[in-house]
Amino acid sequence: MADDLRFVVKSVVGEENFIDMWPNKSNNYCCGGGGGFLQSGFTDERYAYGKIKFDQIIATGADYCIAACHNCHAQIHDLAHHFEAKYMTVHLWTLICLSLGILGPNEREYLGDDLKEVNMPEE
Amino acid sequence: MAEEAIELAKQPGEFRKKALEILPDGGNLDLCFTCGTCAAGCPATGLADMDPRKFLRMVLLGMDEEVTTTPWVWMCTGCQRCIYACPMKIDIPRLVYLARASWPREERPKGIRGSCDAALRNDSGSAMGVAPEDFQFVVEDVLEEVKDTQKGWEKLEAPIDKKGAEFFLNQNSREPATEADELIPLWKILNIVGADWTYGSKGWAGENYCMFLADDKSWEHVTRTSIMQCAELGCKVYLNTE
Numbered sequence: 001m002a003d004d005l006r007f008v009v010k011s012v013v014g015e016e017n018f019i020d021m022w023p024n025k026s027n028n029y030c031c032g033g034g035g036g037f038l039q040s041g042f043t044d045e046r047y048a049y050g051k052i053k054f055d056q057i058i059a060t061g062a063d064y065c066i067a068a069c070h071n072c073h074a075q076i077h078d079l080a081h082h083f084e085a086k087y088m089t090v091h092l093w094t095l096i097c098l099s100l101g102i103l104g105p106n107e108r109e110y111l112g113d114d115l116k117e118v119n120m121p122e123e
Numbered sequence: 124m125a126e127e128a129i130e131l132a133k134q135p136g137e138f139r140k141k142a143l144e145i146l147p148d149g150g151n152l153d154l155c156f157t158c159g160t161c162a163a164g165c166p167a168t169g170l171a172d173m174d175p176r177k178f179l180r181m182v183l184l185g186m187d188e189e190v191t192t193t194p195w196v197w198m199c200t201g202c203q204r205c206i207y208a209c210p211m212k213i214d215i216p217r218l219v220y221l222a223r224a225s226w227p228r229e230e231r232p233k234g235i236r237g238s239c240d241a242a243l244r245n246d247s248g249s250a251m252g253v254a255p256e257d258f259q260f261v262v263e264d265v266l267e268e269v270k271d272t273q274k275g276w277e278k279l280e281a282p283i284d285k286k287g288a289e290f291f292l293n294q295n296s297r298e299p300a301t302e303a304d305e306l307i308p309l310w311k312i313l314n315i316v317g318a319d320w321t322y323g324s325k326g327w328a329g330e331n332y333c334m335f336l337a338d339d340k341s342w343e344h345v346t347r348t349s350i351m352q353c354a355e356l357g358c359k360v361y362l363n364t365e
Contacts, residue, residue, distance in 0.1 A: 029166050036197065036336065049198065
C-alpha cells in the first residue's frame with residue numbers, strides 16, 4: 001500500500017520532485033488529526049502532538065505536503081498556520097487531476113501561487 | 124514519579140478486569156517488558172503527564188481512578204504506532220478506547236459528542252448534520268455546473284443510489300457542507316478510469332465520530348446504516364475514503 005501510493009505520487013509529480021519524509025511508512029508518526037483529536041477541545045495539546053509531524057515536514061524542505069485523509073489534511077494545514085510555515089497541504093486527487101490537465105479553475109483552493117495557473121484546462 | 128509508594132491492595136482493579144475480558148486467547152498484559160519503546164515513539168508522550176507505558180502500568184496496577192479520569196485518552200489518536208513498535212505487540216490503543224468508554228457520555232469531549240449526535244440525527248451519518256436531501260441537492264447542483272461550464276465533461280456522472288454499481292463510495296461531509304468544488308476532482312478520476320460507482324442516499328458520510336466517542340451502539344448504528352445501503356444497492360465493493 002505504501003509503495004503503491006509512492007508509485008502514484010511519483011508518477012504525478014515526477015520522480016525528481018518527490019521527497020520522502022523520515023522516518024516513513026510504518027515507522028512514521030501520526031499527525032495528530034485523527035481519533036477525534038480535532039474535535040476534542042484540547043487544542044494546545046494537539047499542536048504539541050503535531051509538532052513532531054510539523055518538524056518532519058519542514059525537514060523535507062518540500063513546498064507541498066500530500067495528506068491522505070480529511071483529518072490529516074485539516075491538522076497538517078492547521079499546523080502550517082499555527083507554526084507559521086509556508087508549505088501547502090493538498091489532497092492527492094488535486095495533484096492527480098492537475099497532472100492530467102483536468103483540474104478546473106474552482107478546484108485549486110489548496111494550490112499555491114506557483115501552481116494556481118499551471119495546466120489549466122481549455123475553456 | 125509517584126510521590127509515595129502505590130499500595131496495590133488498595134487499588135480497585137476493576138478496569139484491569141474489564142481489560143482482561145477483551146484480551147484475545149493467550150493474551151496477557153503482563154507481557155509488557157516496561158521497555159518504554161511505546162512511549163519513546165508516541166507523539167502523545169508527556170501530554171497530560173501521561174504516556175503509553177505509564178498508562179499500561181496504571182492499568183496493570185489497578186489504578187482505576189487515574190486510568191478512567193485522565194484526559195490523555197482523548198489525546199491519543201489510536202494511531203497504533205505503539206503496537207507496531209512493541210516487542211510484545213500489546214494493544215494499548217484498545218485500552219485507551221476502553222478508558223474513553225468508561226467516561227459518562229455527557230462528560231466526554233463536547234465536540235466529539237456533538238459530531239456523533241449530529242450523525243444520529245438522520246440517515247446520512249454525517250458529523251456535520253447534512254441531511255440526505257441536502258447532500259443530494261449539492262451533488263446534483265455541482266455536477267450540473269461542471270457539465271455546463273467545463274469543456275469535455277458534459278457526460279460526467281456522480282450517481283446516488285445507482286443499483287448494482289461495482290463500488291459504493293462514501294464521502295467526508297466537509298466537501299458537501301463547506302467546499303463543494305472539492306468534490307469534483309475525485310468524480311473526474313473515477314470517470315476517467317471508467318469506474319462504475321455510486322454514493323448512497325443513506326449512510327453516505329464517511330466519518331464516524333461515534334467511534335471516536337467510544338459509543339459502541341451509535342458507532343454500530345452509523346456503520347450499519349451505510350453498509351446496509353451498500354448491500355441494498357447490490358454493490359460489490361465498499362470504498363471508504365477516510
